[in-house]
Amino acid sequence: xxxxxxxxxxxxxxxxxxxxxxxxxxxxxxxxxxxxxxxxxxxxxxxxxxxxxxxxxxxxxxxxxxxxxxxxxxxxxxxxxxxxxxxxxxxxxxxxxxxxxxxxxxxxxxxxxxxxxxxxxxxxxxxxxxxxxxxxxxxxxxxxxxxxxxxxxxxxxxxxxxxxxxxxxxxxxxxxxxxxxxxxxxxxxxxxxxxxxxxxxxxxxxxxxxxxxxxxxxxxxxxxxxxxxxxxxxxxxxxxxxxxxxxxxxxxxxxxxxxxxxxxxxxxxxxxxxxxxxxxxxxxxxxxxxxxxxxxxxxxxxxxxxxxxxxxxxxxxxxxxxxxxxxxxxxxxxxxxxxxxxxxxxxxxxxxxxxxxxxxxxxxxxxxxxxxxxxxxxxxxxxxxxxxxxxxxxxxxxxxxxxxxxxxxxxxxxxxxxxxxxxx
Numbered sequence: 556x557x558x559x560x561x562x563x564x565x566x567x568x569x570x571x572x573x574x575x576x577x578x579x580x581x582x583x584x585x586x587x588x589x590x591x592x593x594x595x596x597x598x599x600x601x602x603x604x605x606x607x608x609x610x611x612x613x614x615x616x617x618x619x620x621x622x623x624x625x626x627x628x629x630x631x632x633x634x635x636x637x638x639x640x641x642x643x644x645x646x647x648x649x650x651x652x653x654x655x656x657x658x659x660x661x662x663x664x665x666x667x668x669x670x671x672x673x674x675x676x677x678x679x680x681x682x683x684x685x686x687x688x689x690x691x692x693x694x695x696x697x698x699x700x701x702x703x704x705x706x707x708x709x710x711x712x713x714x715x716x717x718x719x720x721x722x723x724x725x726x727x728x729x730x731x732x733x734x735x736x737x738x739x740x741x742x743x744x745x746x747x748x749x750x751x752x753x754x755x756x757x758x759x760x761x762x763x764x765x766x767x768x769x770x771x772x773x774x775x776x777x778x779x780x781x782x783x784x785x786x787x788x789x790x791x792x793x794x795x796x797x798x799x800x801x802x803x804x805x806x807x808x809x810x811x812x813x814x815x816x817x818x819x820x821x822x823x824x825x826x827x828x829x830x831x832x833x834x835x836x837x838x839x840x841x842x843x844x845x846x847x848x849x850x851x852x853x854x855x856x857x858x859x860x861x862x863x864x865x866x867x868x869x870x871x872x873x874x875x876x877x878x879x880x881x882x883x884x885x886x887x888x889x890x891x892x893x894x895x896x897x898x899x900x901x902x903x904x905x906x907x908x909x910x911x912x913x914x915x916x917x918x919x920x921x922x923x924x925x926x927x928x929x930x931x932x933x934x935x936x937x938x939x940x941x942x943x944x945x946x947x948x949x950x951x952x953x954x955x956x957x958x959x960x961x962x963x964x965x966x967x968x969x970x971x972x973x974x975x976x977x978x979x
Contacts, residue, residue, distance in 0.1 A: 561586065561913075561965060562578055562581070562582060562960055562961070563963060564959075568923055568960065570927065571905075571925070571927065573903070573904075573905045573976060573978055574905055576837060576976055576978070577905040577974055577976050578907075578923070578960075580830050580834050580837070580868065580976070581907055583829050583830055583832070583833035584826035584829050584830040584911075584972050585826070585911065585962070585965060585967070586829065587828075587829030587830075588821050588826045588911060589967060590628045590632050590762070590821075590966045590967050591635045593632075593762070593820050593821045594635035594636060595635060595638075597760075598636070598639055600614070600643075603615050605640075607758055607760070607816075607818055608818055610758075612693065612756070614643065618689075618691040618692060619645040619646070619691070619693070620640065620643050620644050620645055620694075621644070621684060621692060621693070621694045621695070622636060622644055622648075622649065622694075622695045622696075623647065623649065623684060623685065623694060623695070623696045623697070624647070624648075624649035624650070624660075624696065624699075625649070625651070625774060625777075626651065626697070626702035626706075626773075627651060627652055627667070627701035627705075627912045627967070627968035628651070628700070628762040628967050628968055629650065629651040629697045629699050629702070629705075630650075630652070630654065630655040631651070631967075632697045632699070632760065633647065633657055633697065636695065637658060637660060641658075642658075642659065646661075646684065648663070648680045648681050648684060649661070649662045649663070649697060650662075650664075650665040650674065650677040650678075650705045651665065652665070652701070652705075652912075652914075653966075661680075663677045665704075667701050667704045667705055668701075668704050669704060669716075669717050669720055670704045670707040670716040671707075672710065672713060674704070674705055674706070674707040674713065675707050675710050678706060678707045679708055679709075681748075682742065682743065685752045688751075688755040689754070689755060692755040694756070694757050695758045695759075696752075696760065696777070696778055697760050697762070698762065698773050698774045698777065698778065699762035699764070699773065699774065700762065700763070700764025700912070701968055702774025702777075703716075703733075703734060704716065704720070706774055706775075706777065707743075708741070711801065712741045712742065715740045718800075719733070719740070719797060719798075722796075722797040722798055723795070723797065724879050725878065725879060725880060726795040726796070726797065726878065727878040728795050728797075729876070730765060730772065731765070731769065732794075732795075734772045735783045735788055735791055736791055736800065736802075738776060738781055738788070738805055739783075739785055739802040739803055739804070740800055740801065741803075742803075743777050744774070744776060744805075745775060745776055745783075745806075746779055746805050746811065746812065747806060748778055749777065749778045749780075749806075749815050752778075754814060756814045756816075757778060757814060757815040757816065759778040759816065759817045759818065760818060761817060761818060761819040761820060762821050762967070762968065762969070763969060764911075764968045765970070766823075766846065766847035767846065767847055768819075770819050778812075778815050779812075779817060780806070780809070780811075780812045781805035783805070784804065785803070785804050788800075788802050789802065821969060822969055823872035823911070823969040823970045824872075826872065826969055826972050827843055827870050827871070827972060830870050830972070831870055834868040834976075838866075839866060839867060839978070840866055840867045841867070842868070842869055844858050844869055845871050845872075846871075847872075847873050848871045848872060848873030848874075848875055848973065849873045849875065852875045852876070852877060852888075852892050853895070854875075855871070855873075855875045856895060856896050856899055858871070859871070859906065859973070859975045860899055863900060863904060863975060863977055864977060865903070865978065866977070866978050868974065868975070868976045869975040870973065872972045872973065873971060874971055875892055877891065877946075881945060881946060883945060883946070883947070884946030884947050884948070885946075885948060885950045886917050886946075886948035886949030886951075886952075887910060887914075887915035887917060888908075888971060889910050889915040889921035889971055890916075890921060890948035890949055891946060892922070892973075893906070893921065893924045893952075894922070894942060894943060894948045894952070896908075896924050897924055897928055897929055898929050900924070900975065900977070902925075902929075903926075903977050904925065904926075904975055905923060905924070905925045905974075905975070905976050906923070906924040906925070906975045907922070907923050907924070908971060908973045909921035909960060909971060910971055911965060911967055911968055911969045911970060911971065911972055912967060913962040913964045914964060916949075917949045918963075919949060919952070919960060919961055920960045920962040921959075921960045922958045922959060924958060927957065928955070928957055928958050931955055937954060937955060
C-alpha cells in the first residue's frame with residue numbers, strides 16, 4: 556500500500572474524533588485500490604517470464620508486446636506497466652480521463668460519461684492495432700470502469716451511445732441491462748475486441764467497477780464471450796422505452812476466446828475488505844452489508860439505519876440507482892445519497908458515500924454526513940427538500956459550507972464505497 560492521504564480537504568473535514576476515524580477508514584480503502592499498487596502487486600517479470608497473478612507467460616515466445624487500454628484506471632495502469640515491462644512494449648494506445656507521460660504507450664484523454672468523436676478517434680487506433688495483431692503477438696488489454704463510454708467505435712456507436720445514455724438516466728435501468736445494450740451497438744464491446752485480436756495471445760487486466768464477479772460487464776466486456784443476444788437488448792430497450800437503435804450480434808464462437816486470459820486484479824471487495832481490516836484494528840465491531848448495493852437510494856439508507864448500533868462500523872459498496880426525472884441539478888450519486896441521508900442517523904454517527912474514482916459527476920468525490928452537518932443545515936436558510944427534489948446536491952453542499960469530500964481523480968474505479976460508524 557502507498558499509505559497516502561487521498562482526501563485533500565482532510566484538515567477541513569476532520570473536526571471530530573468520529574469524523575477522523577471515518578475518514579481514516581475510507582482512506583485505507585482508497586489506498587488498497589491504488590492502481591500503481593495493484594499493478595505492482597499483481598505483475599512482475601523474472602528471467603524472461605511474465606507473472607500475472609498465478610499465470611506465467613514466456614515472453615521469448617512473442618515477437619511483439621502491445622498494450623491497449625480504456626477506462627478510468629487505464630492511463631495510471633499504463634504508467635505502472637511501463638515500469639515493469641519498459642522497452643519490451645512495442646506499441647500501445649490507452650484512453651482514460653487524463654493524459655499521462657509514457658515512453659512506449661500513447662495515452663489519450665477522453666470524455667465520460669458521454670462518448671465523443673474524440674473517443675472514436677482513439678477507438679479507431681485501438682481497432683487498427685487489434686486487426687494488425689498476429690499469432691506471434693502478446694496483447695495486454697487494460698479494462699476498467701468507465702470504459703463503456705471511453706472505448707467507442709465506430710462513430711455510429713458514439714451517436715447511439717450518447718442517445719442511450721441520455722435515455723438511461725431517466726429510466727432506472729440497471730448497469731448490467733445498460734451494458735447489454737451497449738454490447739450490441741459497438742464494434743469492440745461484447746467480445747468483439749477479442750475477435751479482432753484473434754489469434755494473438757491476450758492478457759486482459761480487469762479493474763472492476765461492477766457488482767460481484769460479473770467482470771464481463773466491466774467496460775461492456777470487450778474481451779469476454781458475451782452470453783446475451785440482440786433479442787435480450789431489444790427486450791431491455793422496450794422495457795425502459797429507450798428508443799430505436801441499430802443492434803449487431805456479438806461473437807459466440809469459442810475459438811476467439813481460447814487464447815484470452817481475463818484476470819480480475821481489483822474490485823470494490825478490495826476496497827471494502829481493506830476498510831474492514833482497518834475498522835477492526837481500531838476496535839469496532841464491523842459488518843459488510845453488501846458489495847452489491849444497487850437498489851434505490853432510499854433502500855440503501857434503510858439498509859444502514861436498520862443495522863446501526865453503538866461501536867459498530869457498517870460498510871458497503873455498489874452504485875445505488877437514481878431515476879433523474881428533471882433537467883438541471885448538480886453533483887452525482889454519492890453527493891445526492893449524502894444529502895438524502897441527513898438526519899437519518901443518530902447524533903453519534905458518521906456516514907460517508909464516496910465515488911472511488913474521486914469524481915462524483917463533479918470535482919467532489921462524495922459526502923460526509925453527521926450531526927454537525929445537520930446542525931449547520933438547521934442554522935441555515937437552505938430548504939433540504941427543495942434541493943433533493945431538484946437533484947441539486949453539489950450546490951447544496953457548497954452553499955452549506957461543509958460535507959463535500961475532495962480527493963481529485965484517484966486513477967482507480969471500483970464503484971462507490973459507503974461507511975457508517977457509530978460511537979459515543
